[in-house]
Structures are given as structure tokens and as C-alpha cells.
Amino acid sequence: MIDVYQKMIDVCHLAGLASGLSGEMGPLQPGGNVSGPTLADVAHAAGVSYATADRVVNKRGNVAQKSIDKVRDAVTRLGYVRNVAAANLSRQRVYRLAFLIPTGTNAFFNRVREHILQTADHFSSDSVTVDIVDVPAFSVDALHACIGQLTAYDFDGVAIVGLQSVTLEKPLADLRTRGVEVIGLVSDLPREFRSAYIGIDNTVAGRTAARMTGIGNRDRGGIIQTFAGSLNARDHAERLQGFRDVIAADFPQMSVLDPILTKDDPAVLRDAANSALQADQPVSAFYNVGAGNVGLIQAIRETPGSRPFCVVHELVAHSKQALIDNHIDLVIDQRPDVEVNRAFAQLRALIDRREPPPAPDLMPTIYVQDNLPANTFNSATDTQIT
Amino acid sequence: MIDVYQKMIDVCHLAGLASGLSGEMGPLQPGGNVSGPTLADVAHAAGVSYATADRVVNKRGNVAQKSIDKVRDAVTRLGYVRNVAAANLSRQRVYRLAFLIPTGTNAFFNRVREHILQTADHFSSDSVTVDIVDVPAFSVDALHACIGQLTAYDFDGVAIVGLQSVTLEKPLADLRTRGVEVIGLVSDLPREFRSAYIGIDNTVAGRTAARMTGIGNRDRGGIIQTFAGSLNARDHAERLQGFRDVIAADFPQMSVLDPILTKDDPAVLRDAANSALQADQPVSAFYNVGAGNVGLIQAIRETPGSRPFCVVHELVAHSKQALIDNHIDLVIDQRPDVEVNRAFAQLRALIDRREPPPAPDLMPTIYVQDNLPANTFNSATDTQIT
DNA sequence: CATTTTTTGATAGACGTCGATCATTTTCTC
DNA sequence: GAGAAAATGATCGACGTCTATCAAAAAATG
The missing domain is CATH 3.40.50.2300 (Response regulator)
Known part of the structure; x- marks a missing residue:
């Protein structure tokens, strides 16, 4: 019932109801010795002194090759891992x-x-x-x-x-x-x-934004107005590229206008958004790859009636509030x-x-008003976003 | 150029061991003493012996209140943080x-x-x-x-x-x-x-699913067929509730059908999905709060023509593949x-x-085919999900 | 073979904390 | 104010590693 893996991880399966629950199952000795071998153990196993073993593992030099081999061998044989806590303590x-x-x-x-x-x-x-x-x-x-x-x-x-x-x-x-x-x-x-x-991969971020924009406009199609701080900014350019790729490939009924360049300035963005909102040809979606969303949100708030589908980047105080207030639809965030x-x-x-510890890839996260983290972003200043 | 910035560089140093301290500004001293006070320092500052200080911080009892106060005071005054490495080393x-x-x-x-x-x-x-x-x-x-x-x-x-x-x-x-x-x-x-x-909060997960379903069907409205393993499963019930709440509040042009109960069995789900697909009244969206998505995906794959908007839970091998293949639209995942x-x-x-280390709230994550993590889920067996 | 060089062994003190023990001092109780 | 109880001080030996030092042994050199 109890499998013990080689390393320090013993994965133990306590029997469930099916097999007899009678009393305590086998081993897994409660006070068992779990701490691994020390360098002293390694030295002993290798038949050398502690000093030599130390010279090997800490690469201090002046060690004969055959000693090095003996120690290396013992290390792998015993599965020695140096105790980082002790090491750090020692060398402060x-x-x-x-x-x-x-x-x-x-x-x-x-x-x-x-x-x-x-x-x-x-x-x-x-x-x-x-x-x-x-x-x-x-x-x-x-x-x-x-x-x-x-x-x-x-x-x-x-x-x-x-x-x-x-x-x-x-x-x-x-x-x-x-x-x-x-x-x-x-x-x-x-x-x-x-x-x-x-x-994150900014191309992926742009693609994600496009996918969501496409989903939100499947039937109505239409024009997407994009905004960017500067196309010299690598991340902006990449996001835009990813966005265009997906729209072109999977949502051909929509067309992407060239980005209005805003220098990430909220005032510029506000004016640009306002003129887009009042354009003859109605815009059905906004996508800002850059910062300055305060301006975009202002423009939207000031304009009565229905607004375009709206995707921006980075969750901060004002973009979060705009999501809650239904002034924008989605925030793509890099966490x-x-x-x-x-x-x-x-x-x-x-x-x-x-x-490094095992960890999943960093992927852009999609926020809507319902899956917002509760943590408040209490930064007093929130002008730009990137 | 370089000289210009020499003085512009503002280095804010956070003393490592001073716990409550916010950053003290000013230049760093390259070889500066960074290790914090030890318990011996605390004892000395408090005017008690090491033993007493130890009794206080390790709550061993038999200490007078005024001693406790003196030590506590010294701890905060010096910003003592116990050296976890040393502690763990000591007590193995x-x-x-x-x-x-x-x-x-x-x-x-x-x-x-x-x-x-x-x-x-x-x-x-x-x-x-x-x-x-x-x-x-x-x-x-x-x-x-x-x-x-x-x-x-x-x-x-x-x-x-x-x-x-x-x-x-x-x-x-x-x-x-x-x-x-x-x-x-x-x-x-x-x-x-x-x-x-x-x-995660499963109500939030359900709300998120609803928001996305609503966004994906803004103009067409229509009927949403839901599926659940069992309404006795708390998570299933909560998701469904969250889903219904949001649809009712924000997307009233859509209606939510009562869930078909599947016991999370792919076969059952497949049959149920198939009959829903062939119903007189066309269904415009599917939402499965539970598991068994293999069956749902099969049913969709088998049915020619356009399919309903489709939201499921948990990213695993087959739901990931279905996203890529465009058989479903979104996966809500709890990471x-x-x-x-x-x-x-x-x-x-x-x-x-x-x-515990500072960490953001756990919120349901929205996956589309573009922001999928590369990590493969190589679990051979993938029958159920929740 | 004598001398130098390289390689080993033995050992000690430090790192900061824990968990003790034991003797001493202070405080409480009647 | 005597005796009991509580509190305190002093100190010790771990824990596993690092960084030394010094002497002894082995190997290389001429």
C-alpha cells in the first residue's frame, strides 16, 4: 500500500475504505529519519577525510583526480544534497x-x-x-x-x-x-x-486581445480602431502584430485600422478616441495596445449611447474601475x-x-468585471500604463 | 552621458532584516553590514539574559509579564527577525x-x-x-x-x-x-x-463564464443550455448560481435552461449535447459547469455546421485541444x-x-486558444474533469 | 636519495537558533 | 519572615556547512 520513492519524497497511499481499514497500516515510521546524508557521510563513504570531500564539492582545488572521482561517486550514490540553510548560515x-x-x-x-x-x-x-x-x-x-x-x-x-x-x-x-x-x-x-x-510574450497578448474582440463582435463585424504609444516600442508593435494576425485569420469580417499614435498620453488618447467615436463610419471596437487609458475611459464616459467593444492592457486602479463601471469590456493583464x-x-x-521551482508559463490574463482580484491598487498616481 | 546619470540614479535600499522598515533612502555601502540583530542582541537590548529572551520568543512560558514586554519591545525596536535557516537547522x-x-x-x-x-x-x-x-x-x-x-x-x-x-x-x-x-x-x-x-470561489467562476457567454452572444441573444454533474455538488451548484445571476442581470436577452444532469459521465453528456443540438429551438450557447467534456466535444465534433458558443471548465489535454480545434470557445480554469x-x-x-508570502487572490482564469500555456498535460487518462 | 611540490588528514571556530539543565534570585503565600 | 513557587541567568551541545590552519603523508623532481 505504501510506495516509497527513492528521493526524499515518499508518496504513500493510505488504504481507502475498500481494502481493510483495520488499525494502522504499515510503516512510515512517525519518527523516521528523513534528513539526508551529510557531507561527513559522503566523505566516509568515499574513504576520504571531510576536508577532502569539502575541497571537492566546493571546488577549492589541489585535489587528486582519483579523489575527486571517489567523492563525486559517493555523492551520487548517497544522493547527497548540500543543506542550503546550513551553508547560508555558515557563510552568512x-x-x-x-x-x-x-x-x-x-x-x-x-x-x-x-x-x-x-x-x-x-x-x-x-x-x-x-x-x-x-x-x-x-x-x-x-x-x-x-x-x-x-x-x-x-x-x-x-x-x-x-x-x-x-x-x-x-x-x-x-x-x-x-x-x-x-x-x-x-x-x-x-x-x-x-x-x-x-x-509575457507580447505577440500572444495581442493575439489574445484579438480573439476576445472577435468573440465580442462575431455577428456585427465592423471596424476596429487601434491605439498605440509608439510603434518603436517593441512591445506595442508586437501586440499590434499579434492582434492583426488573429483578426485577419479568424475574423475576416472585421477590419483593423492603423493605430493612432498617442505617446501613451491620456490627453492625446482622449482626443483621438473622441474623434473616432464621432466618425462617420461607426467604429465597433477599440483596442489600445499601450498606456494612457485614463484618456480613453474619459472619452467613453463622456459619449452617450452605446460604445464600441473595448479592450485595453494592464489592470490598474482606473482600468479596474472602468471594468466595473462597464466602460470597457476586457483588460489583458500580464500579472x-x-x-x-x-x-x-x-x-x-x-x-x-x-x-528554479516548477512554474507554469507566464501567459496574459483576461480580466472581466467578474474575476477581478480583490487586492486594491492603492497607487496614488495612475497616469500611464504601458 | 554616463557622468550625467551618475547622480540621477536613485537607489532605494531595503534593509533585509528590518522587518517593518519601509525603504530607507540613500546610497548603499558596497560592503555594508546587512545581517540583522540576533536574539542575543535582543536579549542584551532588553536587559535580560539570552535564556529569557528565548523563552519569550519561543513561548516556553514561566516568564514574568514585564520581561515579556521588555523583550517584545526590544524585538520591534531592533527589528529582529528570527533566522529561519538557523532555526530549522538547529531543530532539524x-x-x-x-x-x-x-x-x-x-x-x-x-x-x-x-x-x-x-x-x-x-x-x-x-x-x-x-x-x-x-x-x-x-x-x-x-x-x-x-x-x-x-x-x-x-x-x-x-x-x-x-x-x-x-x-x-x-x-x-x-x-x-x-x-x-x-x-x-x-x-x-x-x-x-x-x-x-x-x-477559487466557484460563484465567481460561474459569473465569469456568464460574462464571457454574454459577450460572445451580445447581439444574437438566445438560449443557453447548461450541464452539470450533480446539483448536490456544491461547486457545481455555485457555478450555476453565479452564471444565472450574471445572465439575468446583464444579459436579459438570453435565457438559461435548467441544467441537464450528467453525473460527469462523458457518454451521458454526449447524448444530452446531441439532443440539444438537434432540438427544435436552436441553442445558442452551451455551458458545462462540471466534467465529462470529452463527451461534449465529441457531440460538437460530430455535428456539422455552426455550433453553439461553448464554455467549459478546467484546462486539460482534451479541453486544450478542443480550444485549438475551435470546437469550444473558452475554458475557465482554476490553475x-x-x-x-x-x-x-x-x-x-x-x-x-x-x-504567508504576499500573493494575489486566486481567480478563475480565462483561456482561449491564444493564451494557452505550453506545458503539456501528459496525463494518459482524461475521462473526467472537475 | 634528498628536496620540493602536491595532496591529504585532523581539527577548530564560526554562523544563529533550539532545547536542555542547573543553580540562583526574585516573588508570592501564609 | 520562613518556605514554596515562580522567574531568571548562565551555559552546553547539538544542527551541517564554511573557512581556516597546520602537520603529515604521498607524489613528483632533479
Whole structure:
């Protein structure tokens, strides 16, 4: 009845009603020894001293090859895993993390910031220290300078809201040669110069928006007015591309107008939305790939009568409220809270040189007014979104 | 350029071990002392011995109130957080966890199982052992017996896919008096007899399904045929209720037919769906609150021409495929992988008597064919779902 | 073979906490 | 104010790892 797997995981099947329930079933000794072998055990099994075993596992050098082999063998034979807690305790390991986040009164990044603070607070009992570094938004030069400065502090890991630019490659390479783990967050860095990317695929986000827009307009067809901050912004361009692809392929009865470029400015967006709402040819859907939704929502609120089907990105205070008030239909969100959690886990795993915890892919989440998280987004400032 | 930004960079450092501290601004000292105060420091600051401080923080009793106050005060003043790594090392803490999961060839619970195994594997290096206990599905008696047996083994925490029954109260109470932490997973236990519930609100799930159905049928209105396994199943009833509420309130042009009861049997569902498809009055939408979607999908696949708008629950191999093949429109999923992760975190937090990590509410997730996770669900058996 | 170099063994102190024990001091009770 | 009870202080040995140091042994070198 009780299967015991090799590792430390014993999966035990207590008999259900079917087979006799009589009394206590077999083993699974309550006080059983569950803690694994120590390095001392390994040394003993390998027939070497603790010191030698230590030299091997910590790569201190000056060990004969045959000793290395003996120890390696014993490690695998006994299934030794080093006790991270003890190790960190001993060397007073402190995980020094830094997050490079764009500045500004951007509601989305305020959400990111908030969650970093919360998470940092929680992990403080695990000796994790966190620095949030403000970087002027969307400036390659500023980001470059910032990354360059990081080498002055001895961080163990850095999460960067990145930009795609060859300029960044050098400072990133410098960082990594100093043993700092680097990951991209929300927006990727040059591929070869980071260990991981934590963020969504923006093409997928655009496709998802398109699917929902299509579903919401199956019968009426019609015209979709799109908005974007700038087509130079990679994420905006990708979302738009994904959106167009799906509409063209699966909802041919609808047509997608070229995006109105708003620079993510709510005022611009408001004016643009207003003129679209008053156009001769009625627009049946709005899709804003970028930020500035406050303006879009205002325009909609000001216009009486029925409104176009409306999809925007990123759940923040005002987009959440607009969902509740029925001013927009859907919010496609990238769950920055989940991303931040993942970033912490990933950085710690990289620093400890172990596998990151199993976790599903990050996929854009669809919010309607009914599946909204209760957590309030109390960021005072909510002008932009990205 | 670089010099310009040298002073613009604003680094906010969050001291790792100062618990309540929000970020203190200012530059970092690269080699700065980051490790926080120890219990010895606290004792000294409080003007008591280490032993007394220890007695206070570990609640060993036999301490005068004024000593307790002095220590508590020093703790908050210094921002002492106990070093979990050291503590666990010292007491050779092993987290013995058990998951009680219904048996059967249920694709959804296979997903749960798989993720438990993966997560357990990962945490094995953190001294976490996991037992998966198979319980005959939906049987209060079996669950009762199983919980009763748990007291024989000294688990530290147990996650139970629960049932609502007063019968369970006694064994649960027994477990908890023995110091075992109990949480409900996916399906709740009697409220007073568990420390937390990890799962979605099924009313919300139903509401979400309704919202999407409404959006997908705004103009055509029409009839919605619902399916349920059994109305005695609490989750099924709740989903249906949420669904009806939203349709009635926000999409009055649609009407909801009483559910066809399928016992979650694919064959039954297939027949029911087929007759609905051939009914005189055309049905414009299907909503299955329960399992057995294989049958529903078969019926749809067999019927030529356009099909009703189709919403089901739980993303598993076949529902995923059906989304891709355009046989259904939406899957409302409760992200069992996220739930399992949360269960681990919650149990560990409860056992350590500390705050669980910050995490957003669990909300039903909406999948369309574009935002599907790449992870394959390789469960061979996929008969049922809920 | 003598000398240098490389490789080993033995061991010690630290990390911060836990769970003890035992002796001492303070407080309470009558 | 004596005796009992409660509270406190002092200290010890774990836990498993890391980082040393020093001496001893083995291997390589000329």
C-alpha cells in the first residue's frame, strides 16, 4: 500500500475504505529519519577525510583526480544534497538583489514596485535584501549608465526592465563576469546577456486581445480602431502584430485600422478616441495596445449611447474601475505580481545554482468585471500604463 | 552621458532584516553590514539574559509579564527577525506534508498530482517530504477514515481536497489538536476546522463564464443550455448560481435552461449535447459547469455546421485541444498548479508560524486558444474533469 | 636519495537558533 | 519572615556547512 520513492519524497497511499481499514497500516515510521546524508557521510563513504570531500564539492582545488572521482561517486550514490540553510548560515549568505525599474508616475510600474516591496519584506527573514533602482524610462543611455554603476556594489542578482540595444551588451557582460546574475523583467534584454526573461510574450497578448474582440463582435463585424504609444516600442508593435494576425485569420469580417499614435498620453488618447467615436463610419471596437487609458475611459464616459467593444492592457486602479463601471469590456493583464514573485525565485535559484521551482508559463490574463482580484491598487498616481 | 546619470540614479535600499522598515533612502555601502540583530542582541537590548529572551520568543512560558514586554519591545525596536535557516537547522526541522487527493482517472486531479510531485521534488532540498494520499472520490466516509488515520503519522501539515460535512469535524479537530496544520484545497472543508482554503470561489467562476457567454452572444441573444454533474455538488451548484445571476442581470436577452444532469459521465453528456443540438429551438450557447467534456466535444465534433458558443471548465489535454480545434470557445480554469504552489507556501508558513508570502487572490482564469500555456498535460487518462 | 611540490588528514571556530539543565534570585503565600 | 513557587541567568551541545590552519603523508623532481 505504501510506495516509497527513492528521493526524499515518499508518496504513500493510505488504504481507502475498500481494502481493510483495520488499525494502522504499515510503516512510515512517525519518527523516521528523513534528513539526508551529510557531507561527513559522503566523505566516509568515499574513504576520504571531510576536508577532502569539502575541497571537492566546493571546488577549492589541489585535489587528486582519483579523489575527486571517489567523492563525486559517493555523492551520487548517497544522493547527497548540500543543506542550503546550513551553508547560508555558515557563510552568512545574504542575497543582495537589485531591481531596475523605470521611473515615472506609471501606474503599472507602481504596481511592480509595490509588489517588490511586499515580497522583499516577506523574504527579509530569509536574508534577502533588495534595492530598487530608479531608471529614467525608455532611455538606453540612462539604463546603460545605471547598469555600469551596478558593478560598484556587489549585488548577487539583478532584475532589469530591459531595452533591446546592443549598447547594453558591454555593461551587462561586465556585470556577469563579476558573478552577478542578470534577468530581464517585463521587457527583455539582449538574449545572450541575461540568464532568463520573466515576462509575457507580447505577440500572444495581442493575439489574445484579438480573439476576445472577435468573440465580442462575431455577428456585427465592423471596424476596429487601434491605439498605440509608439510603434518603436517593441512591445506595442508586437501586440499590434499579434492582434492583426488573429483578426485577419479568424475574423475576416472585421477590419483593423492603423493605430493612432498617442505617446501613451491620456490627453492625446482622449482626443483621438473622441474623434473616432464621432466618425462617420461607426467604429465597433477599440483596442489600445499601450498606456494612457485614463484618456480613453474619459472619452467613453463622456459619449452617450452605446460604445464600441473595448479592450485595453494592464489592470490598474482606473482600468479596474472602468471594468466595473462597464466602460470597457476586457483588460489583458500580464500579472506583474506573479512576474515579480517569479523574478525573486529565479534569481535565488540562479544564485544558489539550483533549479528554479516548477512554474507554469507566464501567459496574459483576461480580466472581466467578474474575476477581478480583490487586492486594491492603492497607487496614488495612475497616469500611464504601458 | 554616463557622468550625467551618475547622480540621477536613485537607489532605494531595503534593509533585509528590518522587518517593518519601509525603504530607507540613500546610497548603499558596497560592503555594508546587512545581517540583522540576533536574539542575543535582543536579549542584551532588553536587559535580560539570552535564556529569557528565548523563552519569550519561543513561548516556553514561566516568564514574568514585564520581561515579556521588555523583550517584545526590544524585538520591534531592533527589528529582529528570527533566522529561519538557523532555526530549522538547529531543530532539524523537516516539513512533513500530506495531500489528500481524490482517486480516479480524473484528468484534473491528475494535473494536481503531477504538480504536487514536481513541487515536492523541488523542495526536497529544503527538507520537505510529501505524501500523496489517495482518497476515494466524493465519499465522506472514506475521507473521514483517511483523516482519522493521519493522526497515526506525525505530519506537520495536511492539504485536503475537502467535502462539506459535519462528520469531518471531529477527525479534523483531532488532527489540529495534535498540532497538524490543515488547509482545504480546491474544495473547502468545514470553515472552523481548517486554517486556510486554497481554491477559487466557484460563484465567481460561474459569473465569469456568464460574462464571457454574454459577450460572445451580445447581439444574437438566445438560449443557453447548461450541464452539470450533480446539483448536490456544491461547486457545481455555485457555478450555476453565479452564471444565472450574471445572465439575468446583464444579459436579459438570453435565457438559461435548467441544467441537464450528467453525473460527469462523458457518454451521458454526449447524448444530452446531441439532443440539444438537434432540438427544435436552436441553442445558442452551451455551458458545462462540471466534467465529462470529452463527451461534449465529441457531440460538437460530430455535428456539422455552426455550433453553439461553448464554455467549459478546467484546462486539460482534451479541453486544450478542443480550444485549438475551435470546437469550444473558452475554458475557465482554476490553475491547479498555482493552487498547489500556494498550498505548499501556505503550509510552510503556517508550520513556521509566519506570514504567508504576499500573493494575489486566486481567480478563475480565462483561456482561449491564444493564451494557452505550453506545458503539456501528459496525463494518459482524461475521462473526467472537475 | 634528498628536496620540493602536491595532496591529504585532523581539527577548530564560526554562523544563529533550539532545547536542555542547573543553580540562583526574585516573588508570592501564609 | 520562613518556605514554596515562580522567574531568571548562565551555559552546553547539538544542527551541517564554511573557512581556516597546520602537520603529515604521498607524489613528483632533479
